Amino acid sequence: KPQNERQKLPVVPQGIERDEFLKALAELKSQLGDEHIEINDKPLRDGWYMEHPNTHDSMTILDEEEFVASAIVYPGSTEEVQQIVHWANKHRVPIFPISMGRNLGYGGAAPRVRGSVTVDLGKRMNKILDINPEDYTCLVEPGVSFYALYEALKEKGLEEHMWIDTPDLGGGSVIGNTVDRGVGYTPYGDHWAMHSGLEVVLPMGEVIRTGMGALPGNNTWQAFPYGFGPYSDGIFSQSNYGIVTKMGMTLMPNPGGYEAFMYTFAKDEDLEQLMEIIRPLRISNILENVAQVRHVTQSLAAIGQPRTRFYSGTGPVPQEVIHAAAAQTPLGDHSWAYYGMAYGPSHIRAHKLALIDQEFKRIPGARRIDPATLPEDEYFWARERVARGVPDIHELRWVNWAPNGAHIAFSPVSPIRGRDAMKLFALGKRIHEQYGIDFFPAFCVGLREMHLIVEIVFDRADAEQKARALGCLRDLVDQAAREGYGEYRTHLVLMDQVAGTYSWNDGALMKFNERLKDALDPNGILAPGRCGIWPKRYRGRGWEM
Template sequence: MSDQEFVALPEGVTAENFAKAVAEFQAVLGAENVLTTEERLQPYFKTMMPVDDNDYRMSAVVQATTVEQVQAVVKICNEYNVPVWTVSTGRNFGYGTYGVSKRGTVVLDLKHMNKIISVDRDLGTALLEPGVTYQQLFDYLQENDLPFYLSCPAPSAIAGPVGNTMDRGVGYTPYGEHFMMQCGMEVVLANGEVLRTGMGGVEGSTSWQVFKWGYGPYLDGIFTQSNYGICTKMGIWLMPKPPVYKPFGIIYDHDDDIQEIVDLLRPLRLSNTIPNAIVYANTMYEAAGIISRTKYYDGDGFTPPEVLQEIREKEGLGAWNVYAALYGTQEQVDVNWNIVKSVVEKHGKGRLITEEEHGGTQPFQYRADLMRGYMTMQEFGLYRWRNDRGQGGGSMWFAPVTVAKGSETIDQTKLATEILNKYGFDYVGEYIVGMRDMHHIIDVLYDKSSEEETKRAYDCFKELIEKFAEKGYAVYRVNNAFMDQVADTYGEAQRNINRTLKRALDPKGILAPGKSGIDI
């Protein structure tokens, strides 16, 4: 094949050598699982980043179904110096979608490696391949009458536990810190070797999914958000289904209430009275899930304050909408509910809402479903907020992490709003409070069908990273277009140690070059 017959070529790889690599991929995987034409690659091209998608085109997509095939793909890539970017279910919308880090990289798509290898009813563990989706696992639990909740991100159904955990994503149940609930990985290294972490390296071990640490250095962490290996199996822990589940919300009417309510509820989270992550979602975050902005405002720039107030009044939303849940026996839930009620009522500002009153209404029902691991796609409504005409579809998650203190929310909300409004965008945000940390999730929504607006979105996101870092606020995940900028905020020492590990484990740099700012 000539270079004109490929949609892109990896940097430094000739068309002749790439054609040889493609032929070897086909021999291993079958021609139907090696995609190289414009037509077959089209579903993989679109990203939601504010970039020219042409700059992030892959040269091919290869679809493996076994660990042995993954090993073979890696060996071929080593032979021809072809870089390879791995995806599992592949739809990581706010963090890059299928987009590779460098034009011409091959995408290794593991969606067909979708076996639920085992689920232990007694111990609440599961061993999964990377292509398993949350919907698939949810259905499996239901069909086999297994008494467990899933903890999933939002939107959940088409995402996968392995991919989400590898990027250190979070969920909304008491098991919402997903990497904490991971136990054991099988990883294909850059040289084609297979590593089983923790107890998995012991022949015949029965404790691979129950004891995280094994012997010697703990390795699982270095494979998350990195490019040191390809995860082909992962163990996770499942939350036992409680006898009683009680979701609730609290509505607050004023923007500045956020400072008080984070401090008000933090002791309940620290004491595990509220055992799951508490979500504090602003008006626009909740509104975007159920309506488009054009219902109230079709002008340019950010939404005016008076329109925002109209949305609150007519859609029944607060300036801040708080969601959490109680889990356990009836006695436990009753005691903890009385504690929650007492704290909120004594404060005197928030209005408590429960499933008895608001079940079936949105957005309460969506949040209630999410906190018990039900499958939902509602959060895709965010993508029609700026443009409900079926065009555009620009989104970037900006996710700085800080301490769970109210004072931080005032500073971060003000700074984010100023920067977003400066570029004509809305502050669409929520705070998710873990035990002591606070994830500030902001969706930078824009119309990608507008070249001018796309340029503004890029500049806006760049400034968000810069200005937040100046105040000590760094993000914990980011899309492919900004990985180097974020890596720089963590300091040269961390970048150097990451490079050292990369050179040791992947001396040719073939695995996901540039992932998290890590290169050789």
């Protein structure tokens, strides 16, 4: 929106008068200090990854004004978070907590309900409260990024002693990523499984500590996640039941050596056999990390060049063109690349690597790429850093595929099986072709399942492209669900649709979620609509999309 239009802002959350809202904000200012509240009345700036906005989704697939905050508040302590929650209940203002808001591809910093007050925890609550080198654990606040945690280990001279686990992009918050159940690529890649202990401000303002944290004087909060009684942590991930103000995280002992490796496979159809080979190796921990099997299209895009460098036509870049271009790179004229890492001293690695080599080479044409032949800025090295817990942002490069590049993901869960991988690959390819969109599939192999991450890159200044991308995503979600595949995580705009696919027994799970929501948040102030969970006040009033 042009500046003069935006000055009529802030947008006011529905159900409250503008003057009343401004008065309420003034009251909050008097409690927290003027400087800790910002009204969102300036032109929206998209910035870039390291200077991202906290007012909206800088990679939005809708109109930018759709998911936009009315104001941003910066609490400095758990007590101030409680004050904000009390205030929101008093005035019935929707609030939306973020840690750092670098949730790229899933909505960034944006709230689901337009005009929510964003609670930006990360700006002032950014302390590493504890690093314990004996137990290999830490305790962090929402504003601690993977970079910051990594730097802190270095400063303490502990980086040789223990590792962090980082997602593809290291600028996000450890808490933000973990509560959204993001993944990394060392053996500690399942962040949610690796956390231990939360401190949470509930929607009515009470504070709880989960697990051993509930026992006064305990010294095992970060060592034993369960404590006694129901394991409550689960309801605070991918939900809107509380604001996480502290979290314990486990750290990985330095394994005593590592070696990244890469294989390529010639044909699209090799995926089937490859998955059958990966499954037993992964479950028995010969393949030790969340590895990636990426299609060449995305690896080519990871060079960081726009798609127009390879092709000027419309519709997906033909595979012959992709292969011809890839043939000029170290990747060669192949369809899939497997990026992995072996851990431990060299004699232990040698055993595992030999087994992997023998198994992978059963696929005709399989090639091991010698890392020594790869130039320094080759994408392989970004994968290598991430797989040993060194934060990185190389991954952003494929966003340059489109001008004003933005991305949004389709990420269904699948067993590690050849026929499932092929089915999802064919489904994705068909729907992408139908919408004229380049197909970027990457399989991230967990332990007994894999997430297929399909990133759609689009020009955020092009309404027609955005509409196509959204149409494509909606079809992907529905058609995959019809085949029994569900998303592990999703963007704000798809949350209702994805939640709707988890409908067994007449939507029994969502009914349960709604009962919890209404019990914990009777005024419906906390992140309404997040993950498809709408509080009573909003339900059935046309908010779902």
